[in-house]
Structures are given as C-alpha cells and as structure tokens.
Amino acid sequence: MEPIITIRHLNKKYGEKNVLNDINLDIYPGQIIGYIGPNGAGKSTTVKILCGIIQDYSGDITIAGKDLRGNVLDVKKMIGYVPELAELYDMLTPWEYLNFIGKLYHLPDNVIEERSKRMLDTFGLLGNIYQRMDTFSKGMKQKVLLTSGLLNNPSIVILDEPLSGLDANAVIMVKELLQVLKQEGKTIFYCSHMMDVVEKVSDRIVLINNGRIIANGTIAELRQNDTDSLEQIFSKLTSTGNLTKKADDFASAINYTNTAN
Amino acid sequence: MNKILLKLVMLPSGLWRGMGADTDQLRAILDVRLKMDDRRPPSLGRPNQKKEVKNATWKNMLISVIMGAVYMFPLITVKDAIFGLSIYLGLLMVWLALMLITDFSNILFDTRDKFIIIPRPVNDKTIVLSRLLHVFIYLLRIVLPMSLAGWIVLGIKYGLPSVLVFPFAILLIVFISLFFVNFCYLLLLRFAGPQKFKEIINYFQIAVSVLFFAAVYLIPKAFDPEKGFNITITDHPWIRFLPSYWIAECWHWLDVKSFPIYLPGTEWFAVFAILAPLTCFWVLIKFLAPQFARNLGGLDVAETSEQKIQSAGKVTSGKKQFYHKLANAFNRSDDAKAGFIITWLQTSRSRTFRMRVFPTFAYVPVYFVYLLLSKHESFKDAWIDMPNNPGYIILLYMCAFVMMNALNYLYISEQYKAAWVYYAAPLKTPGGVLSGAFKALWLKYMFPFFAVLSIFTITFWGWATSLDIVLALVNVTLFAVCMVRVGARHFPFSTSEQINQSGYRVIRAFLSMFLAFGLGAAHYALVKRDVLGLNTILKLIFLLLSSGFLWLVWNSYSNTSWAVIKQADDK
Numbered sequence: 001m002e003p004i005i006t007i008r009h010l011n012k013k014y015g016e017k018n019v020l021n022d023i024n025l026d027i028y029p030g031q032i033i034g035y036i037g038p039n040g041a042g043k044s045t046t047v048k049i050l051c052g053i054i055q056d057y058s059g060d061i062t063i064a065g066k067d068l069r070g071n072v073l074d075v076k077k078m079i080g081y082v083p084e085l086a087e088l089y090d091m092l093t094p095w096e097y098l099n100f101i102g103k104l105y106h107l108p109d110n111v112i113e114e115r116s117k118r119m120l121d122t123f124g125l126l127g128n129i130y131q132r133m134d135t136f137s138k139g140m141k142q143k144v145l146l147t148s149g150l151l152n153n154p155s156i157v158i159l160d161e162p163l164s165g166l167d168a169n170a171v172i173m174v175k176e177l178l179q180v181l182k183q184e185g186k187t188i189f190y191c192s193h194m195m196d197v198v199e200k201v202s203d204r205i206v207l208i209n210n211g212r213i214i215a216n217g218t219i220a221e222l223r224q225n226d227t228d229s230l231e232q233i234f235s236k237l238t239s240t241g242n243l244t245k246k247a248d249d250f251a252s253a254i255n256y257t258n259t260a261n
Numbered sequence: 262m263n264k265i266l267l268k269l270v271m272l273p274s275g276l277w278r279g280m281g282a283d284t285d286q287l288r289a290i291l292d293v294r295l296k297m298d299d300r301r302p303p304s305l306g307r308p309n310q311k312k313e314v315k316n317a318t319w320k321n322m323l324i325s326v327i328m329g330a331v332y333m334f335p336l337i338t339v340k341d342a343i344f345g346l347s348i349y350l351g352l353l354m355v356w357l358a359l360m361l362i363t364d365f366s367n368i369l370f371d372t373r374d375k376f377i378i379i380p381r382p383v384n385d386k387t388i389v390l391s392r393l394l395h396v397f398i399y400l401l402r403i404v405l406p407m408s409l410a411g412w413i414v415l416g417i418k419y420g421l422p423s424v425l426v427f428p429f430a431i432l433l434i435v436f437i438s439l440f441f442v443n444f445c446y447l448l449l450l451r452f453a454g455p456q457k458f459k460e461i462i463n464y465f466q467i468a469v470s471v472l473f474f475a476a477v478y479l480i481p482k483a484f485d486p487e488k489g490f491n492i493t494i495t496d497h498p499w500i501r502f503l504p505s506y507w508i509a510e511c512w513h514w515l516d517v518k519s520f521p522i523y524l525p526g527t528e529w530f531a532v533f534a535i536l537a538p539l540t541c542f543w544v545l546i547k548f549l550a551p552q553f554a555r556n557l558g559g560l561d562v563a564e565t566s567e568q569k570i571q572s573a574g575k576v577t578s579g580k581k582q583f584y585h586k587l588a589n590a591f592n593r594s595d596d597a598k599a600g601f602i603i604t605w606l607q608t609s610r611s612r613t614f615r616m617r618v619f620p621t622f623a624y625v626p627v628y629f630v631y632l633l634l635s636k637h638e639s640f641k642d643a644w645i646d647m648p649n650n651p652g653y654i655i656l657l658y659m660c661a662f663v664m665m666n667a668l669n670y671l672y673i674s675e676q677y678k679a680a681w682v683y684y685a686a687p688l689k690t691p692g693g694v695l696s697g698a699f700k701a702l703w704l705k706y707m708f709p710f711f712a713v714l715s716i717f718t719i720t721f722w723g724w725a726t727s728l729d730i731v732l733a734l735v736n737v738t739l740f741a742v743c744m745v746r747v748g749a750r751h752f753p754f755s756t757s758e759q760i761n762q763s764g765y766r767v768i769r770a771f772l773s774m775f776l777a778f779g780l781g782a783a784h785y786a787l788v789k790r791d792v793l794g795l796n797t798i799l800k801l802i803f804l805l806l807s808s809g810f811l812w813l814v815w816n817s818y819s820n821t822s823w824a825v826i827k828q829a830d831d832k
Contacts, residue, residue: 105686
C-alpha cells in the first residue's frame with residue numbers, strides 16, 4: 001500500500017532554533033496516528049506544515065501522491081483541521097460560522113446546511129444553532145469546531161487536542177467517531193497529551209522530542225515489557241531526571257516555611 | 262508612576278486595616294490592577310503602540326494634559342471670571358464623564374475577579390476597598406493631569422488662595438460625574454436586565470461620544486460670536502442651573518473682587534455646590550453601588566445550556582437570510598461570498614467595530630452643521646442660505662472619512678486568532694475574501710449612508726445635482742479602494758488592536774487621504790466655477806476617468822496574492 005503522507009527530511013527553523021530536525025515519516029491510509037511529545041517538542045509545527053499554514057520549511061512532503069509545495073490548494077481541500085486552543089469568531093452563531101467555513105471550502109449551500117445541521121444534531125447542539133457562541137461553554141465551542149473541521153468531508157483529519165473541554169459522553173462519541181472515520185478509510189492524525197486516550201485509539205504512535213522522532217510504531221512495538229503503559233514509555237523516553245524525585249522536591253517546596261523571619 | 266500612586270493610596274494603611282481590609286492583599290491586588298491598566302490599549306482613538314502596550318498610563322496622562330490645556334481657554338479669554346470658570350469646570354465634568362463611560366466600563370465589566378480573586382482567602386472588605394481605591398486612582402490619573410493647566414492659570418491670574426479652592430472643586434466634579442455615570446448605568450440595568458445590558462451600554466457609549474463631539478463643535482457656536490470674548494453670563498442666564506456654575510461660585514465667596522457675580526440672586530447657589538455632590542455621593546454609596554454590584558453579578562452568567570433543544574423541524578424551517586441572498590447576488594466566487602458573509606455579520610456584532618465606527622456616521626452631520634454655522638450668524642440664516650452654495654459636495658465627500666475609519670477597523674478583532682481558518686482553507690488567492698469583505702462594508706454601511714446624504718442633497722439642491730452625486734459616489738469609492746489597495750492588506754478581522762503601525766503605512770494613509778481631498782476639491786471647483794459652459798461635459802469626463810481608475814485598482818485589489826498578505830503579516 002502507498003503511504004498517504006510521506007515526510008522526508010523535514011526541517012524547520014525559527015530564527016536560530018531548530019524546531020524540527022530531520023523528520024521522516026510514512027503514514028498509511030485508514031490509520032489513526034497518535035502524535036505525542038512534550039510541550040514544545042514540535043507537534044503543532046508539524047501539524048501546521050501539513051495543513052499548509054506554515055510554508056517555509058525544508059524537506060519534502062508528499063500527500064496523496066502530490067507534492068505539498070506545489071499543490072497546497074489541493075492538499076488543503078483534502079484536510080480537515082481542528083487546532084489546539086481553538087479560536088473562532090464567537091459573536092457569530094454556529095450556523096453563521098459554519099456557513100462561512102463552508103464557503104471557504106467551496107461547498108454548495110444545501111450541503112453546508114444539511115451537513116452542519118445533522119452534525120450539530122448528533123452533538124446535541126441543534127437547538128443552539130441560532131444562538132451566538134459567546135455564551136457557549138468551552139465544550140460547546142469545541143463541538144462546533146469539530147463540526148467545522150469535518151464539514152468538508154476530508155480524507156485526512158488532523159486533530160490537535162480535540163477532546164479538550166468535552167464532557168464524558170461527548171468524549172465517548174468522538175472516540176467512536178474516530179473509529180467510524182477510520183473504517184471509511186480516512187487517515188487521522190491525532191495530537192494529544194492524554195496518553196490513555198492515545199494508547200486506546202491509535203494504530204501507531206509517533207513520539208517526538210526536541211524536534212526529532214524518537215519512537216515510531218504500534219503500542220506493542222513500543223512496549224519493552226508487557227506491563228508498560230504508554231504513559232510510562234513516554235516518560236522513559238522524554239523525561240530528564242527522575243519524576244518521582246521531582247514530585248518529592250515539589251512537595252518539599254510547598255512545605256517550605258521561612259523560619260528565619 | 263503607578264508605584265507613586267500605589268504608595269499614595271497605601272499611606273493611610275492604618276485606616277484601611279481599621280476598616281477590616283488586609284493591607285498586604287490590598288496592595289497586591291491594586292498593584293496588579295494598575296499594571297493591567299498600564300497595558301490596556303486606550304479606548305479612544307486608534308492605538309499605534311509598537312508590539313505591546315506599555316506605559317499606557319503616561320500616554321493617557323499626556324492626552325489629558327493637552328485636553329486640559331485646550332479647555333482652559335475660557336478661563337483666560339472670558340472676562341467674566343465666574344462665567345469662564347463655569348465653562349471650564351463644565352468641560353472638565355463632561356470630559357470626565359465621557360472617559361468614565363467609554364473606558365471605565367471595561368474595568369467595571371472585568372469579571373475575571375470571580376475566578377482569580379474570589380476563590381482565594383480574601384475578605385469582602387478588601388475586595389470592595391480594592392475596587393473603590395482602583396476607581397479613585399483611575400480618576401486621579403485623569404483629573405490631575407487634566408487640571409494641570411487650570412492650576413497654573415488660576416495661580417498666575419488670581420493668586421494662591423484661588424488655587425487652594427481648586428482641589429476641593431475637583432473633588433466635587435468627580436463626585437458629580439461618578440454619580441451621573443453610575444446613575445445612567447443603573448437606570449439601564451433596571452430597564453434592560455443584565456443580559457441585554459452590555460449591548461445597550463455599547464450603544465449608549467456610542468451615543469455619548471457623538472453627543473460629546475457635537476457639544477465640542479456646536480456649543481461654542483451657540484454663543485453670540487459678535488460679542489466675542491466679551492460674552493457675559495447675563496446673556497445666558499440658564500447657566501445658573503448647571504452644577505459647574507454653583508461650584509464656580511465658591512470662588513466668589515473667597516474673593517468677591519476678582520470673582521463678581523452678575524446674575525443677581527444666585528450668590529447663595531454656592532450652597533448647592535456642596536450639597537449636590539455630597540447628596541450624590543451619599544446616594545451613590547448607600548443605594549447605587551450595592552444595587553449595581555448585585556445586578557452586575559448576573560452579567561456573565563451564560564444563559565445558554567446544552568439541554569435547550571428545540572424540535573429539529575422548527576430549526577430547519579429557518580428561512581434563507583437576507584445577507585445570504587445579498588452575498589450570492591453580489592459575489593461570484595465562494596471566497597468572496599465567505600468574505601462578504603463574515604464582514605456583514607461581524608461588523609454588527611463586534612463591540613470594537615461598533616464603538617469605533619458607528620459614531621463617525623453621526624460626526625458627518627455634526628461637522629456639516631458646524632461648517633454651515635461658521636459662515637453665518639444664526640442657524641436660521643445658514644439654513645436659508647444653504648442651497649445657494651455647493652456645500653453638498655463637501656457633505657458627500659465626507660463619506661470618505663466614514664469609509665476610511667470603517668476600513669481601518671475591518672481588519673481588527675479581539676478574536677483575531679480565529680483567522681487561522683483563512684490559512685487552513687483552500688484559498689487560491691486571498692483576493693476573493695478581501696473583495697467580498699470590501700463589498701459587504703460598502704453595501705452595508707457606505708451605500709445606505711451615501712443614499713441618505715443624496716436624498717438630503719436632492720431635497721435641498723434639486724435634481725440638477727444628480728450627476729454630482731454619481732460622480733461623488735464613484736470618487737469616494739475610488740478613494741476607499743485605493744486606501745485598501747495601498748495600505749497593508751489583511752484578512753477581515755485578522756489582526757489585533759495593538760498591531761504595529763510603521764511610519765511607512767501612516768504615510769500611505771496620508772497619501773490616500775490627500776487623494777480624497779484632491780478628488781473632492783477638483784469636483785468642487787467644477788461645481789463652483791463655470792468653465793466655458795462645458796461643466797457638464799467636464800464632469801462626465803471626470804466620471805469616466807474615475808470609473809476607469811476604479812476598475813483598474815479594484816481589479817488589482819481583488820487579485821491580491823498570498824505574497825502580499827504574508828508581507829503584511831510579517832511586518
């Protein structure tokens with residue numbers, strides 16, 4: 001099978017700092033990729049490059065057989081992106097916002113209407129479709145964003161912390177949704193800090209640290225012994241120093257009282 | 262500056278402690294509040310700080326000093342000392358009330374306290390006191406620099422004793438303004454309920470800034486210019502009912518010779534100067550403030566719940582919106598439709614946009630009346646004489662000013678980060694979105710406004726002006742398109758207020774303003790003077806040339822490339 005995303009020697013610099021260091025990755029269609037790493041490891045940068053938001057990088061990226069540099073528009077059409085710390089124009093209603101997004105993806109009016117109403121309905125938000133989003137809770141806004149990210153029926157879905165703010169039922173639904181999308185042959189690129197979720201949903205896990213891929217494989221391959229959870233693997237590979245000791249240090253810092261004064 | 266102010270208000274810390282406040286917490290809270298004030302962009306005028314707002318306090322204070330110096334003129338020029346003082350104090354009061362209404366609501370509605378301070382072990386008295394002291398410092402920062410010129414003039418003209426009365430008068434002014442603003446807010450809160458309150462406050466702020474603008478321009482005209490600086494209070498006996506007159510009278514009691522009273526029987530009005538503010542202050546503390554705090558509590562409660570599910574049938578029956586039809590009618594590409602929709606909706610929802618742009622519509626008639634009056638003695642004369650001059654040209658071209666301001670704010674949003682969608686969406690070039698946004702702004706704001714001005718023009722100057730109206734419309738539109746074309750190009754609502762404005766851009770803005778004046782002046786000249794009886798033909802040629810240019814510039818603008826947008830973003 002041909003990989004749907006091929007990344008070769010991807011490098012990205014911000015000034016003097018190397019954010020991404022020679023990233024090489026093959027992603028196959030119908031897979032859920034768990035893309036994990038500590039804060040500042042370069043996850044969001046990778047994602048932004050794949051979405052065509054950042055365009056000055058070195059290296060080659062091929063998506064569905066097309067070179068990303070020469071075919072940014074075609075690639076963008078294939079991708080659905082739900083960013084982290086999602087920002088939207090919350091003075092608009094979900095209906096108005098989704099219409100706006102749909103137009104940017106050149107969707108016909110009736111498709112926008114049908115898709116957005118049905119998708120919001122499954123999230124239980126249909127009753128709020130004509131209400132301004134400034135009064136929405138974080139979870140409600142997240143649901144609108146998920147809807148907007150999937151509105152163009154993308155074949156590659158890039159999700160950056162998609163579960164943040166969602167209630168337990170919505171989390172279960174989104175996890176189920178990921179499986180359904182996967183069965184439809186969509187590729188899902190899932191970035192998160194929630195190791196337990198990543199461990200459960202991902203077919204493959206890619207761990208990035210300091211701009212380098214330091215682990216890449218199925219959870220079974222990553223396990224060095226049978227009992228390791230993804231969380232433990234993560235900390236073994238990325239933490240500097242003993243975390244238990246750090247926790248102790250932190251706790252002893254809380255207990256500090258200056259008796260000299 | 263803040264450090265000094267903080268030290269100052271913490272001087273009577275024994276007193277604060279006696280009132281039950283925790284002074285360490287009080288200092289910490291005030292310190293943070295003042296720091297945040299310092300970094301908040303000003304609410305009046307477009308900020309052009311570099312990168313981040315720093316030392317906003319100093320800049321605001323400088324503005325206050327300048328405004329204060331301008332207001333001080335009646336103090337020097339009006340011979341009747343009490344009258345001059347009344348005008349001066351009245352202006353101070355209006356300015357203070359305006360500052361409070363436009364700026365202070367931001368502080369008032371900052372409900373972050375709920376999450377940051379309330380969960381901590383801070384007692385109620387400390388919180389209340391921290392708010393009061395914050396208000397006090399806030400006022401001090403406006404009033405002191407604003408009255409600076411007044412201190413100097415009073416000192417030089419009337420000597421030290423009259424200076425000593427001044428702080429007392431300032432205090433009274435502060436009470437009255439504070440009372441007035443709170444009273445208005447509370448009244449609104451009463452009738453509107455907390456949910457609609459913010460919305461109404463916004464319109465209220467707009468109305469007040471228009472009123473203020475009108476007052477500054479038109480009130481001086483209300484006085485008889487014949488008498489010039491010799492105007493006396495006896496021509497305007499109604500002044501006796503103004504609080505600023507009562508306060509000014511206090512100086513009379515201090516120095517009868519320098520401050521004679523010309524309105525007989527009003528000497529004892531000075532009593533009101535003390536009574537009224539004190540009553541105001543008492544009502545404020547006793548009734549308004551607590552009620553206000555109670556009502557404000559309901560402000561940020563989200564009334565939306567996910568359980569509020571209507572029947573699906575009812576929802577889907579929503580008719581096709583008007584703006585949707587317009588978007589389809591006026592734009593060919595989907596990109597342009599998207600730009601049109603977002604602009605159409607966001608311009609009437611964004612508080613910033615409404616606050617900064619809506620008042621300018623009202624400035625046009627005010628300024629027009631001001632120009633009319635500048636040539637005539639009374640409004641009646643001016644009105645009768647109006648159709649004899651081609652003043653309508655000026656009126657129509659003032660649209661350019663409104664459009665320029667609206668275009669400036671088209672790119673600004675508090676939620677500018679939401680603009681990531683433009684970069685993630687498959688847009689071939691940004692030109693489509695940009696042109697759609699421009700069309701929406703033109704159609705929603707400029708065209709109706711221009712239409713109203715045109716009807717006014719036709720009513721008073723007759724149908725002969727039709728060609729001028731068309732030419733003016735084309736020229737103003739040409740100006741607007743030139744402005745967006747030569748200015749930094751951004752997606753609608755994609756930049757923050759504090760965006761760095763380089764000198765280069767300012768120069769370009771000036772150039773486009775120059776263009777508007779040039780077009781207007783050329784047009785005016787054609788109307789004013791008859792050139793060999795060929796005016797109609799010349800106007801037609803003008804129209805043809807302008808339309809041609811408009812077409813060229815518009816084409817270039819609606820084909821804006823990614824490179825141009827990137828360049829603007831990087832600056």
